[in-house]
Amino acid sequence: MRRLIRALDPVRDLTREAARDPAADPGATPPDYRFSLANERTFLAWLRTGLALVAGGLAAAQFLPRLPIARLREAIAIGLLLLGAAVAVRAVVHWARCERAMWRGEPLPPSTFPTVLALSVAGFGLLLTGVVAYQAVR
Amino acid sequence: MTAPAGLAAERTRLAWRRTALGGTAVALLAARLAITNADGAAAVALVAVALAGWLGVLVTAFRRLRGMRPGRPPSGRVVGLAALAVGFAALGAAQVLLGRPG
Numbered sequence: 001m002r003r004l005i006r007a008l009d010p011v012r013d014l015t016r017e018a019a020r021d022p023a024a025d026p027g028a029t030p031p032d033y034r035f036s037l038a039n040e041r042t043f044l045a046w047l048r049t050g051l052a053l054v055a056g057g058l059a060a061a062q063f064l065p066r067l068p069i070a071r072l073r074e075a076i077a078i079g080l081l082l083l084g085a086a087v088a089v090r091a092v093v094h095w096a097r098c099e100r101a102m103w104r105g106e107p108l109p110p111s112t113f114p115t116v117l118a119l120s121v122a123g124f125g126l127l128l129t130g131v132v133a134y135q136a137v138r
Numbered sequence: 139m140t141a142p143a144g145l146a147a148e149r150t151r152l153a154w155r156r157t158a159l160g161g162t163a164v165a166l167l168a169a170r171l172a173i174t175n176a177d178g179a180a181a182v183a184l185v186a187v188a189l190a191g192w193l194g195v196l197v198t199a200f201r202r203l204r205g206m207r208p209g210r211p212p213s214g215r216v217v218g219l220a221a222l223a224v225g226f227a228a229l230g231a232a233q234v235l236l237g238r239p240g
Contacts, residue, residue, distance in 0.1 A: 037149070058164065061234045061237075099211050
């Protein structure tokens with residue numbers, strides 16, 4: 001765990017270089033704390049999105065009735081749990097990349113993840129619509 | 139350095155509180171799934187794991203709320219919170235895969 005935290009510390013090498021020779025590395029200055037805090041809040045918003053998907057998976061596992069297709073309830077639950085875990089992991093990685101970019105005065109990194117997540121949620125919605133329609137006409 | 143003044147820190151504290159609240163809901167759902175899905179010692183152990191995860195979320199959020207100073211990014215808290223979220227997902231997936239077929 002400690003090694004994971006160190007690996008994901010966005011400014012580990014930057015602060016080490018600055019401590020060794022403050023004049024040599026002009027590329028490592030702490031950003032305005034308001035920007036850092038905004039980055040942290042964005043991380044927390046993504047993490048809550050992940051927690052909501054995990055909660056959805058846990059709720060599907062215990063509150064959904066038996067579905068016409070065998071094991072579909074379990075598949076929905078596992079899919080939502082995996083998606084939630086992926087969102088949480090990506091939230092940390094993106095937080096670290098943004099923090100590092102701000103310390104170095106670089107542009108913030110682009111991300112296609114919101115598109116991927118939106119398409120995944122849309123896919124889930126279409127899948128469930130299909131199941132409900134199948135159940136209705138059967 | 140002094141503590142960050144103003145509303146940015148306040149908003150961030152509130153965001154941590156909201157996240158801890160979300161973690162509480164997830165922990166409750168995980169504990170309920172354990173009670174409905176398992177029996178006896180297994181159910182007790184799974185509820186204990188869910189409660190431990192909930193305590194982890196609360197402690198992580200509390201430490202961040204208390205120690206909000208500018209300077210180093212809060213990597214430990216951020217990584218810890220995400221690890222707990224992944225842990226809850228793994229706990230739920232294990233229960234779905236090993237539990238009674240629905």
